[in-house]
Amino acid sequence: MLKWSEIDYKRFHLKTAKLTIDDQHIDIAPIIEIFQKENGRLFIIRCNSGLNDVIHQLHKTGFFLTDTMLTYSINVKDSNLSKKYTDKFQIVNALADDSEILGEMAQSSFAGYRSHYHKNPFLDNQLCDQVYIDWARNLVIKEGMSDVVFIAKSGNKSVGFASLKVENGEAKAGLLGVIPEYRGLGISHILHQERFQWCKSNSINKIAVETSLSNINYITILSDLGFKLHSSKHVFHLVHNHPE
Numbered sequence: 001m002l003k004w005s006e007i008d009y010k011r012f013h014l015k016t017a018k019l020t021i022d023d024q025h026i027d028i029a030p031i032i033e034i035f036q037k038e039n040g041r042l043f044i045i046r047c048n049s050g051l052n053d054v055i056h057q058l059h060k061t062g063f064f065l066t067d068t069m070l071t072y073s074i075n076v077k078d079s080n081l082s083k084k085y086t087d088k089f090q091i092v093n094a095l096a097d098d099s100e101i102l103g104e105m106a107q108s109s110f111a112g113y114r115s116h117y118h119k120n121p122f123l124d125n126q127l128c129d130q131v132y133i134d135w136a137r138n139l140v141i142k143e144g145m146s147d148v149v150f151i152a153k154s155g156n157k158s159v160g161f162a163s164l165k166v167e168n169g170e171a172k173a174g175l176l177g178v179i180p181e182y183r184g185l186g187i188s189h190i191l192h193q194e195r196f197q198w199c200k201s202n203s204i205n206k207i208a209v210e211t212s213l214s215n216i217n218y219i220t221i222l223s224d225l226g227f228k229l230h231s232s233k234h235v236f237h238l239v240h241n242h243p244e
Helices: 006-012 028-037 052-060 096-109 125-138 187-201 216-224
Strands: 003-005 016-021 042-048 064-075 090-093 148-154 157-167 170-178 206-212 228-239
Touching: 003 006, 006 016, 006 042, 006 125, 028 052, 042 052, 064 216, 090 187, 096 125, 096 148, 096 157, 096 170, 125 170, 148 187, 157 187, 170 187, 187 206, 187 216, 206 216
Parallel strands: 016 042, 170 206
Antiparallel strands: 003 016, 042 228, 064 206, 064 228, 090 148, 148 157, 157 170
């Protein structure tokens, strides 16, 4: 049931377990016991926000809330697919050689963004900043991270990117970032249009995207494109044997 995160262990030097909970009848106590017996140090749980009894269990056992994630979804045929951009921006598919470029764009795009890692007071903020950089790099070099990654270019300059991964016939929209100096020019919209067109070409009817409750600008973009709120999850952390 637990999944141990190798990348989080390498980053924070804490043996890290992850778990998603959608079952209201789950007993968290034996799961924590396994976590402790395996010498786990950081436990990250995503819990359906409607499971009040489970959430109460988590609070009682020392977990603390770090974020609330909203999942939006859309049927591709219901989306606004009209092209609203000019030849000023081009879209290309990212290759393995673009790994470092993706990392650089993520570093710029997510500078100052506070993820659930950043909201854990026991984690180093500089190490937390590395999360999105590593994620972006791995999109094109680590198997299973994505099925396609788009890069938006202005001339020879890479200015934004977006990823997609297909799971069980549904497209999961992963990272999307636009470097600060090119924001407000519709690049996020362009990248979403490419996602829609790719799904249509590959007979994928549904796209889902997850974002933080605090990411108001992105939620506004999703709403403008026709995405509807589908579900929500709270993110909880537990740090075992943390320094006082």
